[in-house]
Amino acid sequence: MKADPIGVRTGTLYLDGDRATAEGAIAAGCRFFAGYPITPSTECAELISERFPEVGGIFIQMEDEIASITAIIGAAWGGARTMTVTSGPGISLMMENIGLAIMLETPCVVANVQRGGPSTGLPTMVGQADVMQARWGSHGDYEIIAYSPQSPQEAFDFTIKAFNMAERYRTPVIVLLDECVGHMVEKVVIPPADTIEIEPRRLTDAAKDEYLPFAYGDDLVPDMAIAGMGYRFHVTGLTHDERGYPEMSVRCQEWLVPRLVAKIRQNADDIIEFDEENTDDADVVVVSYGISARVSRMAIDLAREKGIKVGFLRLRAIWPFPEKRVAELAKKIKSYVVVEINLGQIYYEVQRCAAGRCETLLSPHAGGGVHDPEDIFKVIEKGAKVK
Amino acid sequence: MSPKGVPEAVIAAVSSEEHPIAPFLRMDRMPHIWCSTCGIGTAVKALVAAFEKLETDLDKVSIVSGIGCTGRVAGYVRLDSFHTTHGRPIPFATGLKLANSELTVIVFSGDGDLSAIGGNHFIHAARRNMDLKVICVNNFIYGMTGGQAAPTTPLTAVTSTTPYGNAEPPFNLCHLAAACGANYVARWTALHVRRLTKAFAEILVKPGFCFVEVITPCSTLYARKNRLGTGLDIMKYYHDNTVIEHGAEPADTDIVFGGPIICGKFVDRDRPTWLEYQDQHLGEVLGDKYYRGKVLQGAGER
């Protein structure tokens, strides 16, 4: 299915990442947005509040982030494509109901424009320390999909992808921006609507009395009914059987939860995205994402000038993590250097996948700013000296 | 379990017949989890009776519950039904309703769910006059978790977390809903099945935030801890102590431990709903550029 032209502002615009996220959402067919203002994400909500009346969307500013995430889940069951946007304190409040979206297998998109934490932290300044929270923040076992744009253009592109993956796998998808990408203004090319591919909702066509809300096929994703279609279905956050009925048993838990996890893991190759440069002869491979990926590039150039063989693995999707590729490269390089604005998150993931086959070094930053490329360079230099 | 003293023949006759509300229920989920003499089932029965009375197109009705004994209602009625998280049925229902305004969206949940953890959503949905039919089963206690105090527990009442008697003033939920802007506010008890049915029939067709508080017995916990007797004793209490006062000032309807229960329809007004206000205002400001306005006009709905 192609994008509805009414929501697509085809042309070349100058937008910050927050607003590009908003444009991506509208282009992807988002027509219900619930949110609560929080720096540095608010520009996204503001643009949606301005644009929605003209495209038939409903914007509502809720009383808090718990209400916002829950409202978008409800709206998805009413048939809408839905999104909310927030930052640190707000994403923490949303965690319980991100779990509800996982359990009800609800397509929806949550954008988190990361700022410095913990707590109120650095409201107006950059951080990348919510990466593990995005993966593990809600209780229970689950898998998540999360994208990490490095520019406003990617904020636009990845938000569309996020909507598509949410529909394909019936799951909440996180767009994990950071304050720098959220607030930097750059050129964003918005293509014509008929070149934007939109994943339709997987609506059931089962007979009314035969529909089983959580019966699934080979790709492990059940077909969905939405309210008002006449199926009179039930969904619950409790562990449930294929009828959607609660069943408190080990048997049912084992039937349900491993599939929720497997529907992402089994399809990971369809979701995983990264850019790889100069890894063929590399001694050191830098792993980074978001704004840190752009800063890393400067350090990599510096290192190459000095004759160090550096490759680059830039994560476009952070979750699911490209485990296989990181493990493969580990066999032929001396070290990984992970660059992120936190004190070690993806670092541990890289280390886990490298499994001792090479060194894994961290170039940390506590937040509030981006790395000095010199500092990254020093870690690369160290990585190149590993025997 | 057969109730004591009921002749076998009577039980056989009753159980061979389909229950009159069976078509509205998920009979494949019976038996339900509720205790005998619990008032939640009575409230469900009244809702179903209201559907029958109105001949409601049930394909277009959704029901949303939070978590608790009352939260299980969504699982037992044959509607599009959503059992959400504790305290969040109102925001869930808000999204559902706004995504498809053709739906009638009912929120059916407990007093703790709606007024403690979900209290913020409750007051804001009432303020917005969101088009939701909110039914609150008020048993003065947290049933599901074993009888702890709720924001509705009357002063001095004993619960498992107020073993010496509650020393916190409770909410009067009707007063709260009315003060925040609800279009319709009523209170009935589980004894008043006919009036409750009428109230439900009224809210099902009334636009805006409609709130019905149903005072119900929780014989297992609230009654036991407060030595109020059996479910039947509580029904008798409702019978002897209810004062019906339509149009009563909601502020004057506080519930006091051991005191009278003022019931009736307290508020019935016609503030524009959230969506009506949006459509009107944005239509005025944006004119032709307001997409929903064009669609509504096209459909001859305006």
Ligand SMILES: Cc1ncc(C[n+]2csc(CCOP(=O)(O)OP(=O)(O)O)c2C)c(N)n1
């Ligand atoms: C976030 C969260 N906190 C606590 C609970 C535990 N919990 C489940 S039901 C409930 C209270 C239910 O009381 P009420 O809403 O009055 O419903 P009732 O069981 O009396 O019908 C609580 C505290 C929960 N499920 N989720």
Ligand code: SF4
């Ligand atoms: S514990 Fe109380 S509220 Fe819960 S089902 Fe039993 S009687 Fe009803």
